[in-house]
Amino acid sequence: xxxxEQDPGPFNVPEGATxxxxxxxxxxxxxxxxxxxxxxxxxxxxxxSVYSSGNEDGRFTAQLNRASQYISLxxxxxxxxxxxxxxxxxxxxxxxxxxFGKGTKLSVKP
Amino acid sequence: NAGVTQTPKFRILKIxxxxxxxxxxxxxxxYMYWYRQDPGMGLKLIYYSVGAGITDxxxxxxxYNVSRSTTEDFPLRLELAAPSQTSVYFCASSLDTVYGxxxxxxxxxxxx
Numbered sequence: 001x002x003x004x005e006q007d008p009g010p011f012n013v014p015e016g017a018t019x020x021x022x023x024x025x026x027x028x029x030x031x032x033x034x035x036x037x038x039x040x041x042x043x044x045x046x047x048x049s050v051y052s053s054g055n056e057d058g059r060f061t062a063q064l065n066r067a068s069q070y071i072s073l074x075x076x077x078x079x080x081x082x083x084x085x086x087x088x089x090x091x092x093x094x095x096x097x098x099x100f101g102k103g104t105k106l107s108v109k110p
Numbered sequence: 111n112a113g114v115t116q117t118p119k120f121r122i123l124k125i126x127x128x129x130x131x132x133x134x135x136x137x138x139x140x141y142m143y144w145y146r147q148d149p150g151m152g153l154k155l156i157y158y159s160v161g162a163g164i165t166d167x168x169x170x171x172x173x174y175n176v177s178r179s180t181t182e183d184f185p186l187r188l189e190l191a192a193p194s195q196t197s198v199y200f201c202a203s204s205l206d207t208v209y210g211x212x213x214x215x216x217x218x219x220x221x222x
Binding site for chain 1: 143150151152153155158160166168200207208210211212213214215216
């Protein structure tokens, strides 16, 4: 099992749709989890941290399921501007480094 | 507040040439990282540093070297460039191991 795995997509959804991404991780001792957004030919930007109790930021909701070792990102009321690649990151290296998934590509259509 | 600054943004190297990718941050972060990103392959950690004077290898260190003489700067050195080093290189920093990373805008390197 790879350390951090994501469905590469692409997810093609209409504006206004709700879309969810999952990310599985292999290290049960991982303590920190994040979602990043990366636009084409740009750097990854931190979208949100993922807390044990789940957290919400506007249209975005992140959840952690430790028992099944996955994190999720839910986007409600999708906008055209949400089109990007979404990377999950799990802190799990020997020095506590972040390990990134390969990303899930989202395309929101009019 | 500039965050993490990388230079150059683009570079074309010939096989066998050397170059240094510059990275500086003004957030007083202790931790700094170098990643490379190839299409469809995700971010791979090259080297990282937990503070001035301390560096360690990541997942793909071969062909690269780093130094960390100050908190602010973390240059990445490519010796004897090879086509396999064609990639996008990102520098990142974080305050400690709890927080996420802040990335620089990247350096697109092509080795021909």
